[in-house]
Each structure stands twice: as C-alpha cells, then as structure tokens.
C-alpha cells in the first residue's frame with residue numbers, strides 16, 4: 442500500500458517536469474567520467490532539479506539547490522587538468538537532450554577555494570570567474586547553443602596557477618529567452634575537486650575587482666541580464682554578466698609542466714588525503730559505494746551478510762541524486778543473490794562472486810569530448826591553430842576515474858576533437874540537436890526499488 446501511494450505521489454510531482462530545463466550531472470577529469478553525480482553538488486529534488494535558480498539573491502546561486510551541502514566524494518585532478526561538465530535535460534538521461542533550444546545565453550566557469558570541503562560555505566565571498574563566453578558573432582551562436590552541439594559537454598582547463606587544495610568549480614549557464622521580461626534564468630552546479638599541484642597550498646590572491654560574492658555577483662539591472670535576444674538590432678557584443686575574467690598567473694614551479702609532462706613532475710606534488718573515492722568498492726552510484734560483505738560459511742553468517750548487503754542497498758537509494766540510481770539496482774541484484782543462496786541452504790564460500798567488481802550500468806559518455814574552451818580562447822589570442830589533445834589520453838590519469846567502467850573505458854577519442862563544433866565557433870555539421878518539449882514518462886531517478894523492503898522481509902519468515 443505504502444509503495445503504491447509513494448508511486449502516485451511521485452507521478453504527481455513529475456507533472457512539474459513538463460517545463461524541464463537543464464542540470465549539471467557529471468564531471469569528467471582529463472576526459473574520464475567520474476560517474477554520474479560523483480563529486481557533483483546537485484539539487485536533490487527530482488521534480489525541480491532542472492529548474493533555474495530561484496532568484497539571483499538566493500544562496501542557491503552558489504551551487505544550485507542543496508548546493509550548500511557537501512557530497513561525500515571530492516575528485517582529485519592534476520594541476521592544469523581538463524574538466525568537462527555534462528549538462529542534461531533529463532537528470533538521469535532517461536531521455537536525450539541538453540537544454541531546450543529556446544534557452545540562448547552565455548556560459549561561465551567560476552572557482553572558489555575551500556579549506557574544508559565539508560564545512561566551508563559555497564555561498565559567500567571568494568569566487569572568481571576564469572572563463573566565460575557570450576554570443577559568438579562570427580559563428581552566430583550563443584554559448585548554450587554550442588553546448589547543445591557538443592552533447593551537453595563544456596570543457597575548461599584548470600588554470601595552471603591554481604594552488605593545490607580543495608576547490609569548487611562552478612559552471613554557470615544563463616538562459617535569456619525571458620530576460621527582457623525580467624526573468625533571466627541561471628543554471629548552476631558545483632564540482633568538488635582536489636587540485637594536486639606542486640604549487641604551495643597557499644590561498645590564491647585574487648584582485649579585489651575580480652573577487653566576488655555569490656549570491657551578489659550579478660544584479661537584476663545588469664545589461665547582460667535584461668538583454669533582448671529577439672530584437673533586430675541587439676547591442677553587441679553581448680555583455681557577459683559577472684566580474685571580469687581572472688586567470689591566476691602560473692608560478693615559477695610551473696604546474697603546467699607537471700600536468701603535461703609526467704617526467705618532469707616534481708616529487709613535492711600535494712596529493713589528496715581525505716574525501717576521495719575509496720579504492721575497495723564493488724560498485725559506485727554518485728557519492729555512494731558498495732563494499733563487499735563479510736565472508737561466511739554458516740547459515741547465520743549468510744543471513745548476516747544478506748542483511749549487510751540490503752542495508753547498503755537502502756543507503757544507496759537514499760543517497761541517489763536525480764542523476765539516477767542505476768548502480769543501486771546493480772547492487773541490489775547482488776543482495777538478491779546472497780539472499781537466494783541463504784534460502785537455498787548454500788552457505789559455502791559466501792558470498793557468491795566474492796570481491797568481484799560489478800559492472801556499472803550508467804549511460805555511456807558522449808563519444809566526443811570537446812577541447813577546453815579557455816584554450817580555444819587563448820589560441821585565438823595568437824598562439825595559432827588548436828592542436829589535438831593527444832597527450833592527454835596517454836599521460837594523465839584524471840584521478841581515480843570511474844572504476845566501474847574500467848573494463849570498458851569510455852572512448853576518449855582524442856583524435857576526433859578536431860571535428861567538434863569547437864568553441865571557436867565553426868561547427869556547421871555538429872551532432873543533431875534534440876529538443877524534448879513534451880515529457881511522457883516518469884524518470885527512473887524517482888523510482889525506488891519497489892518492494893525491496895518487502896523482499897528483505899521475506900527472509901525472516
């Protein structure tokens with residue numbers, strides 16, 4: 442009964458999804474997906490998670506709804522690493538899409554250092570912007586339109602001059618379709634990243650005019666927030682809101698060389714010690730991991746192991762953000778296997794398939810990952826033609842990565858990046874833009890494991 446009621450309530454809430462917008466769900470480090478939701482602060486409410494921030498004075502402007510709450514994991518990234526933020530129309534990718542094509546506007550990436558990822562506040566002072574893009578007049582494209590053509594992937598390189606330590610990286614989209622009516626729509630989220638750098642872990646000195654508080658970095662009257670995208674004669678160039686871009690200067694110890702040439706990596710690189718994804722898990726879903734249950738050879742041991750497994754399954758579903766709970770279901774199958782063995786009286790050498798890593802069922806990453814947008818910008822500043830990023834796939838680890846996908850690594854396709862509709866604005870024959878305007882079914886993210894508790898109850902009979 443309770444399950445049915447919960448399902449009905451879930452469906453009712455989903456009606457609100459009809460005007461779904463977009464959400465940052467997945468972080469890639471040097472082209473390696475960290476797993477859906479892993480190290481990502483996102484709204485926990487599946488019915489509103491893709492909505493714009495509720496007002497530019499809201500604390501949610503910092504890292505989105507629930508953005509003040511840290512997630513369990515912080516992903517390590519080498520100095521100068523390439524970060525890619527994946528945006529989805531559907532948080533759990535149940536249906537394709539990035540953002541509705543009406544949503545034209547700029548993008549930006551901000552950063553803030555936190556001494557303590559768990560206790561530091563996302564909202565407040567200490568933010569600066571290190572890249573932005575508004576309207577590309579040459580290509581006739583808004584930044585969000587380029588994002589659609591890049592399958593929702595926005596890549597930037599971490600400025601080489603960032604000191605080691607805990608950082609929040611905050612991609613920001615601004616949709617202007619209603620801006621002229623006083624309704625600019627901000628979409629933000631944050632990635633928890635530990636930058637591993639040889640630079641001394643000192644606080645970065647940001648010029649006063651580039652350091653901002655969020656909320657507070659934009660005002661309702663800013664020309665970039667009231668811009669009319671429909672007029673025949675728009676006032677170009679588009680004025681991207683927020684502070685001027687600040688790129689921290691690279692220090693003499695040159696973390697750039699540490700990032701691009703492992704042979705020169707100094708031994709004094711500061712590594713992450715806490716908050717990373719533990720190595721000994723069997724499967725990961727967002728910021729939850731399942732760890733192997735105790736070995737057993739008796740009936741009591743079998744049931745104890747089953748109970749441990751189900752408790753972990755519950756924790757997985759409880760912790761799953763709107764990006765999905767696919768790997769909770771994978772874990773649940775393991776529990777069912779133990780449970781079945783107990784019921785069949787098979788207690789030898791338990792649990793079945795002990796220590797075997799389970800295969801992630803999260804959606805595959807897009808085939809092509811775009812080049813870092815801030816590099817494209819730098820290139821346009823005079824360094825010549827953008828080069829393929831061949832060096833990345835060979836030498837850079839990208840942190841732990843999503844170990845569940847190690848068996849079938851995501852295709853980095855470094856040789857294909859040249860074909861992408863890159864941020865310098867070519868891209869006539871980019872991927873097909875899919876726009877979902879009608880929502881027909883409930884996203885899986887809201888489903889819990891129907892009957893999982895009932896099933897657990899069975900074994901006590």
Ligand SMILES: [Cu+2]
Pocket residue numbers: 460461462463493544616626
């Ligand atoms: Cu919208």
